[in-house]
Each structure stands twice: as structure tokens, then as C-alpha cells.
Amino acid sequence: MATSGKSAAVSHVGKIRANNQDSGYAGSHLFVVADGMGGHAGGDVASAITVNRVIDIDKQFSSGSEAEFAFHASLTAANAMLAETVFDHPELTGMGTTVSGMLLVDGQAAIAHIGDSRIYLLRDGELKQVTSDHTFVQRLVDSGRITEEEAAVHPRRSVLMRVLGDVDATPEIDTSVVPVRDGDRWLLCSDGLSSYVSEDKIAAALMTNPLAQDAAERLVKDSLDQGAPDNVTVVIVDIDSAEGSAHVPPLTVGSASVPLVFEGDTGRKAIRLPTLLLHPLKATKPDDSHFEPESDGYLDELILEDRKRARRRRITWLVVLALIVAAVVAAAVIGYQWTQTRFFVGASGTSVAIYQGVQQDLGPISLSNVYRKTDLGLDQLSDFSRKAVMATISASDLADAERIVEQLVDASN
Template sequence: MAPGKSAAVSHVGKIRANNQDSGYAGEYLFVVADGMGGHAGGDVASAIAVKRITETDRQFASGSDAEFALHTALTAANAQLAETVFDHSELTGMGTTVSGLILVGGQVVIAHIGDSRIYLLRDGELTQVTADHTFVQRLVDSGRITEEEAAVHPRRSVLMRVLGDVDATPEIDTSIMATQPGDRWLLCSDGLSSYVSHDKILHALTSVADAQNAAERLVKDALDQGAPDNVTVVLVDIDESGTSAHVPPLTVGSAASPLVFDGDVAKKPLRLPALLLHPLKVSKPDDSHFEPESDGYLDELILEDRRRARRRRITWLVGLILVVLGILGGIFTAYQYTQSRYFVGVDQGNVAIYRGVQEGIGPISLSTVYRTTSIEVDSLTAYSQQRVEATINADDLSDAERIVDTLSNVSPE
């Protein structure tokens, strides 16, 4: 792994009309923000947040000092977003996720809110460091649904925490972790984590040494899956000195462009739908939106999810019942058919007419004796005995009776 390297890459994706992500790779600070609020404000929200947070890109004496400064920067960005909405009502409802880290000696200081993510690659093992502040993550954490179910859950776009004009004092996760030479830190928007599997992310990070090339590879992996959402990747490699400075600092995404406060800007034409090219994730993603992290709303969503799970179980049960009934109906129809067939065979030494077919299903016989005649098999010619013992198929009951009459003519009853 090449030492002392970092990178930042952002792509609008193949469906979105504009890039609502912002990313920053600096001397000590690294940030990813994913805006929400649709075309009117998502890009503005992430850009404002990143521009404000980059003011903390400086050297700190300790991890605790950096943690306080980073938390304060996110809180200040939240206030600035609220002020912007007050001045520009067309941006009402805008918000942004933020995942950022500051390098302080042998430590990494992390601040996080929303569903962008920070990963750590160490000794070939990739670990998700941050927790998604989403409704479905609450369900996963409580054991109500699995990770696989969360990926397709209809409420997967509901964010429980964001920066924006919705909460004056948002709850921001902060932590201080030790880092060491050889560590590779990945910050990304959900445009990567929602469409590229954990194993593919791990493969890209371990197989590509150069940070810039690795970041571009991850974005390409997202594009190969259709990339319906914006994709932003910031990669940080820790060298022997414990740093990964990007000089000069690099800003990508919406924060790299001048802010535009115009809710009526014409949208760009939609690109060729990924449906034609990529089978995994083909539909345009639902816009992420914030819901207050209140017990009442969360309880309502949980009740809704329980109802959805109950409907799903009922649907599966009804489907299972229909399948079973179909199988039973097929078995009954097949059995009825077998009972319309006849053959001539042996019953207790005498010629008999059987109803059904000679074959059986395991120990289950599909034939019964319809009538036993008085014709003894031993009284038949050797050829007729062989035929009767091997059974003689009949087209119907009349044909079976005719076969018996024929046998009676070659031997006395």
C-alpha cells in the first residue's frame, strides 16, 4: 500500500440529475456529506455543511480537542442550514448526512450523523465503524429484520438523524480511535454502500494500492451496478508518520461548485435508465428523507413494519396453501385417471381383473382387485400363464372382460 496518500472522488451517478454529495480530503480533515431534500436543496445542504466543517482542517494538540472542534463544527453547520432555509424558503426540508474524521497523531477522531459510512481496513479485515441512523437499522439492531431484508425494505430511505432545519440540537455520534501505519480509512455516501457489496468493497481496497486508483475503482464498481444514486468516496491511507495529508486540499461534489439558491433551476435530462444495462439495482432510488427521532414516530413505523411483516407472512401462507392444494389436486386427478384403467393379472392363483395401474408409489399400490374369476392360472397354457402373470393391459373394463373370455376358451373354468 503506497504510504501518505489520500483521495476524494464523486460522481453524479446514472440516474440523478444533480450531485447532492460533497466530499473533502485535506491535511488533517476528511469528510463525506450526502444531501437530501430533492433537487431544490440536497446539493446546497451538503455543500454548506462541508464548507463549514472544513474550517476545522488544522492540527490539534489532542484527540479530545479535535473531537470537541469537530462536534462544534457539525453543530454550527446545522445552525447555518437552518438560517439558510429561513432566508430561502424554497429550501425548506433540506438536510445532509455527515461523516468526518480528523487525524491527530496516532488517533482518528470521528463525527457522524446519518447513513453515510466510515470503514476501517486493517490487516485485510474491513470493519464498518459508524452506525447508520436509519429506521431500518433500528429494526436490524432490535432483531426485527435481517440485513438482507433491510436492503429492500420500503422504509430504507427514512433517516432518523441529519443536519438541517429540523432539529436545533441534533444528536451527533463522536468517538476517538487509535490508528496505525497501514490502516486504510474509507468514507463514503450510501451511493456506494447501498449498491456495492461488502466483499466487493473489501476486494477493491485490498487489491488496489494507490489511494486515487482505489477510490476510482470503488466509484466504477458502483457505476457497474447502475449507480442510480450519487457516489462519493474519500480514502485515507495512514503512513509511518501517522498522516495522510492531501496537499492542496481537494473538494469534490456539490461543495466544489458555487452555491445556487434557486429552487426553479431546470433539471438535467435523465440519463439512459440503468434497467437497460445493469440487472442488480435498476430503479431510481427513493429520495432519502428525515423523520424526527421521536418515540411516537418510531413506534408508528415499527407497528407499520409489523403489519407489513404480518401481511408478508399471510401472503406466503396463502401461497403455500395454494401450492399444496394444487399438488393435492394434481395427485387426485392423477389417481382418478389410474382408476379408469384396468388390467388382467393373478389373484390367489386365479385370473383376476384389476382396477388401476400396475405401478405403485413406494409401498402405496395404485390398483385393487375388481373381480376374481374361477379360472385357475395353472389350467392355462404355458404361454397364457406367462402373459397373465406378467399382467395384460386392457383399454377399459369391457376390454378386460374380453381378455378373460378369451382365456376361458383356452382352459376350462
């Protein structure tokens, strides 16, 4: 296999797991790592579907903003595919995947990230974590309640707050456009590396192995030397404007590199609706034994808050179930009013328009209407952007919808 030597992708099942739920990809412009979750029945499927979907955007874009928009749209589409897969295969309910990726565009990289896989940058001998983990303990660190050292041993360190999956139809995906320069070495990895190998060792491996393939294999070996209880996937990208950073031919590793297999698991417990809503990223409620109090008392407070929330939620569900028949009409009105707080971008005739409401209809009742028709014509858009608009692009609010339209205008110029 001929490669440029400027990028590499390696994945290993680890020493304990029975299957590899990670997926990785190193291509011409796109580099991605995805770490599936949901157990044997779903994690590998989730990461494979996601990586195989985003591979479609492994091409040259005219600007970083266009690449960023395409990356976000592709991950949103992958999220929808995961939901559709769960609908067709209920045994996969609760599956999801993290994603961390970069799309190179002439001196820039469009970054997309959700979950706790990570992207690091080694520049001028200094290793920097570019992405921020979407985990429970990271929120505690960001709020100043615990330290980084405490987070490393926290009993809830594996609880994710955001992933792609069948739980959230509009997941919050972090995207950005950052400059890259010759000599940069970028590392994308699943938490099978970052959770078991220190940043000092990661930096040492990256700095002492000039070839990307050697560095990737060294990092996987370091993880295996630590016991590697989890799958570990590493993608390395060296920036070189003269030789390019592409992996030739493109390389897919992990679960995305083999055909998808859907196997029903008759012994798997069905997930109760309250459990799914209250603990959307875990198949069952975490056992209280995972929340052992420590001397500084912060875990005591967390346990008390968690139990109070659980008690309030149980009472709320009992009340809702008792009143649901009488409240159907009121709920319908409130539901319609809620839809009118949502916005999305779509096509109106031959123009791009901002719609108020949601994309679905309720029988003969339309749940959306044109809020503002823009001067941007569909014929001014690229093929990719036009297809995305025709399929509609969800926005979190009106300001977000306006931002999406501005990006489309910029991309069309």
C-alpha cells in the same frame, strides 16, 4: 496537482440523478463525506454548506478529545447555518445532509457521524464498518425485528432518523476518538456506494489497489457498474506516520467544489407543519404502497402502528387547534418550566459557567440563569474553545454540560 498518494476523494453524479448532492473533502488532517437530501432544490446546498463550514477545523489539534470537541462544535454550527439558510430561502425547507468524517491527531482519529453515510476501516485484511446508520431499518435490525438481509430490501430503508438540517436545532451527532495505526486504510462513502456495492467487493477494491486514488476510482466504477442510481462519493485515507496522510493541496469534490446557487422553485409544495413534525426527514408522507406486507408479518404490524400513530396525531392537532386560545397562558408557563430543564455552557464575566435554561430571551424575560460558575477562566482556553463558549454550547442535560466543561478543562491543560 501534487499529492502524497495517501489519500483521495472522488465524486460522481451517478447515472440517473440530474445533479450531485454529495460533497467530499480530503485535506491535511480532515476527511469528510456529506450526502445531501431535499431534492434538486436543497440537497446540494445542504452538503456544500456543511462541508465548507467544517473545513475550518482542518488543522492540527493537541489531543483527540480537543479534535472531537471541535468537530462536534463545527457540525453544530453548520446545522445552525442550514437553518439560517432555510430562513432566508424558504424554498429550501426540508433540506438536510448526512455527514461522516474523521480528524487525524497523532495516532488517533476523532470521528463524527450522523445519517447513513459510512466510515469503514480496513486493517490486517479485514473490513469493518465503524459507524452505525441512523436509519429506520437499522433500528429494526438493532432491536432484532429484522435481519441485515431483510434490511437491504426493506421498503423504508431510505428513511433517515437523524441528519443535519433545518428540523432539529440540536441534532444528536455521534462522536468518538479511536486509535489509528500505520497500514490502516479508511474509507468514507455516501450510500451511493454502500447501498449498491457489497462489502466483499468494497474490501476487494481496497486490498487490490495500493494507491488511494486508484482504489477510490475503482469503487466509484463498481457503483456505476451496478447502475449507480444515486450520487456516489468516496474518500480514502491511508495511515502512514512517516509520509503523512494529507492530500496536498486539499481537495473538495461534489457540490461543495462549485459556487452555491439558490434557485427558488415556485412549483414546489409547501410543507405543512404537521407533516414536518411527523415526518421530519421527508418532504411528504411516504405512500402506503411503500409498505407491502411480507409473509413473516412484521410489516403488517409496522403498518398498523404507523396508521394508529397518524390517526392519534391528527386528533391531537385538532384538539390543540381548538383549545390554543384558552391555553396560551398555561402553555407559556409549561414552556418556561421546560426551558429550565435545559442546560448550556457559556461565559459569565471572565469565567466559564453552566447555565440553566435556553439561550434565547422572550422580550424582557430571560429564559436562562447561571446554574454554576466554574473556576475555569476564558483566558485559559484556546481561541477556538473561547469562541465556542462565547457563542454558547448546547447540552442535552446537566450531566452533558458537566462533561463539556470537563472537556474544556482537559483541553486547557
